[in-house]
Amino acid sequence: FEGVEEALARIGGKAYAISALSQATAAAVDRGDVPSVPSAIAKYHCTTMGREVVSDMMDVIGGKGIILGPRNFAGRAWQAAPIGVTVEGANIMTRSLLIFGQGAILCHPWVMKEMQAAQDPDTRRGLEEFDQSLFGHIRFGISN
Incomplete structure (x- = not known):
């Protein structure tokens, strides 16, 4: 059993x-x-x-x-x-x-920041934050 x-x-x-x-x-x-x-x-x-x-x-x-x-x-x-x-x-x-x-x-350290920046109603601030996040993402990818 x-x-x-x-x-x-x-x-x-x-x-x-x-x-x-x-x-x-x-x-x-x-x-x-x-x-x-x-x-x-x-x-x-x-x-x-x-x-x-x-x-x-x-x-x-x-x-x-x-x-x-x-x-x-x-x-x-x-x-x-x-x-x-x-x-x-x-x-x-x-x-x-x-x-x-x-x-x-x-x-992921950058993807959420990129998505939030892309949805920012203040387009100028959103663009600046998106650029910072995008280049941070690229640096992160290259460093891996």
């Missing part, structure tokens, strides 16, 4: 991780942060782990989980598992666009 124990251990560990991750993200919102990248990372990992938990659950309970009926506690979870990874953007898009795209913009 080690196989069942192994699956139950994964279910318990992932349930704990999902709970901790959602609480950490909610704490950032409570602090007044707008954690777009951390919440995208949380969504990606929580939905992926949730899907794996449902898969392990079905492995443990076997055929009982497939036949829908009043005593089946797992069938609807199995049917709903793909919804979490496709609603509000598929996990592939979340990983590609939100996590890497926004993460690269926010962590």
